[in-house]
Amino acid sequence: MPIPAPVDQGTPTQSKFWHPPSDEFVKINVDGSWDPLNGDAGSGAIARNHLGIMVAGSSKSFRALSSIQAESQAIADGLLLAKNGNFSKIIISSDSKIAIDAAHSSTIPRNWKMN
Numbered sequence: 001m002p003i004p005a006p007v008d009q010g011t012p013t014q015s016k017f018w019h020p021p022s023d024e025f026v027k028i029n030v031d032g033s034w035d036p037l038n039g040d041a042g043s044g045a046i047a048r049n050h051l052g053i054m055v056a057g058s059s060k061s062f063r064a065l066s067s068i069q070a071e072s073q074a075i076a077d078g079l080l081l082a083k084n085g086n087f088s089k090i091i092i093s094s095d096s097k098i099a100i101d102a103a104h105s106s107t108i109p110r111n112w113k114m115n
Helices: 067-084 098-106
Strands: 026-034 040-048 054-063 089-094
Touching: 026 067, 040 067, 054 067, 067 098, 089 098
Parallel strands: 026 089
Antiparallel strands: 026 040, 040 054
16 A cells, blocks of 8 residues: 655645555665765665554765765665665665666666765
């Protein structure tokens, strides 16, 4: 059953839902942000079980050269959260298709440093 999530006021006709994983999985939602004016960036990760209960979370600030770097750092932070939490079956959810595609690809160049 989807769990309603807050919707940005700028998109009143669009609703968003969080879909829980199956019983044996932990779902880790990640997001990154980047300010192109000064390079400030941040990432966040939240891990929830099949009941929607938060089982772990993290956030951090750092410097980045692009939004893709920030989004990719968020994915890496989510994976670290899973490792530290000893979660063996995970689903990583990100809103950055480019970062997800880069993580899955062996041909997309990765010319930035992970923090």
